[in-house]
Amino acid sequence: MAYDFDKIATNYDRLNHIMTAGMDRLWRRRAAKEALKTARRKTASATNALTHSRTNALTLDVACGTGDMAISLAKQGCSVTGIDLSEEMLAIARRKTAEANFQLANAEALPFDDATFDAVTSAFGIRNFVHLDKGLAEMARVLKSGGRMVILEMSTPDSALVRPFYNLYTRRIIPWLGSRIAGNREAYTYLPNSIERFPKGEAMLQKLEAVGLRAEQRKFFFGVCRMYCGRKAD
Numbered sequence: 001m002a003y004d005f006d007k008i009a010t011n012y013d014r015l016n017h018i019m020t021a022g023m024d025r026l027w028r029r030r031a032a033k034e035a036l037k038t039a040r041r042k043t044a045s046a047t048n049a050l051t052h053s054r055t056n057a058l059t060l061d062v063a064c065g066t067g068d069m070a071i072s073l074a075k076q077g078c079s080v081t082g083i084d085l086s087e088e089m090l091a092i093a094r095r096k097t098a099e100a101n102f103q104l105a106n107a108e109a110l111p112f113d114d115a116t117f118d119a120v121t122s123a124f125g126i127r128n129f130v131h132l133d134k135g136l137a138e139m140a141r142v143l144k145s146g147g148r149m150v151i152l153e154m155s156t157p158d159s160a161l162v163r164p165f166y167n168l169y170t171r172r173i174i175p176w177l178g179s180r181i182a183g184n185r186e187a188y189t190y191l192p193n194s195i196e197r198f199p200k201g202e203a204m205l206q207k208l209e210a211v212g213l214r215a216e217q218r219k220f221f222f223g224v225c226r227m228y229c230g231r232k233a234d
C-alpha cells in the first residue's frame with residue numbers, strides 16, 4: 001500500500017528544506033531546465049530565435065506533492081499539470097501557486113491520452129509507487145516522441161568514505177528531525193529505509209530503457225540525489 005502523505009503534508013516542505021539544507025530547491029530547478037531542453041530547442045527553431053527562453057510545452061509533474069517541482073517548471077514558461085494521490089499535499093500545492101493545474105490521480109493509471117506531454121517529471125515521488133514499473137510505463141506512455149522524462153530521486157552514496165556520514169544522518173538525525181518538527185518519527189524512519197531498498201544508478205537506467213527511453217544519470221551531492229534523464233525516441 002502507498003504511504004499516506006496526508007499525515008505529513010503540513011510540515012513536508014519545511015522538513016524537506018531543512019533535511020537537504022535547501023539543496024532540494026536547486027535540484028528541482030536543474031530538473032525543470034533539463035526536462036524542457038528539447039521543447040525549448042523546438043520552440044527556438046520554430047521561431048528562428050535561438051535566444052528564445054520561453055516554451056509552450058505541455059508538462060506533467062507526477063507525484064507533485066506540495067507543488068515545488070511544478071512551480072519550477074512553470075517558471076520556465078510552460079504549461080504544467082501536477083498529479084498526486086494525496087489531497088492534503090495537493091491542497092498545499094494549490095495554495096502555493098495558480099500557475100499550475102493540480103489534480104488527484106494515480107501515477108500507475110494516468111488519466112491522459114498517449115503522447116500528450118512534451119516533458120514528464122517526478123521529484124522524489126517514484127520511490128513511493130506501489131508498482132514502480134507500472135508507474136514508469138505510464139509516465140513514458142503519456143510522453144510525446146522526442147520528449148524528456150526527468151526523475152529526481154534520493155539514493156545511497158557510492159563512496160565508502162561518505163557512507164558512514166550518510167548512515168548517521170539518515171538513521172539518527174532525520175528520524176530525530178521528523179519527530180521534533182513533524183511529530184512523526186515513523187514517517188522519517190520510513191524515508192531512509194525506502195531509499196536503501198530502492199533501485200539506483202544502472203538498475204534505474206535499465207528500468208527507463210525498458211519503457212522505451214534512452215537514459216542517463218547525473219549525481220548530486222555524492223550521489224545522495226540522482227537525476228535520471230530519459231528521452232523517448234523521435
Ligand SMILES: C[S@@+](CC[C@H](N)C(=O)[O-])C[C@H]1O[C@@H](n2cnc3c(N)ncnc32)[C@H](O)[C@@H]1O
Pocket residue numbers: 002005016062063064065066067068069083084085086089105106107108122123124125126128129130
Ligand atoms: C516525497 S513526496 C514528493 C513530493 C514532490 N514531488 C516534491 O518534489 O517534494 C512523494 C509524493 O508522491 C505521492 N505519490 C505516491 N504514490 C503515488 C502514486 N501512485 N500516484 C501519485 N502520487 C503518488 C505522494 O502522495 C507524495 O505526495
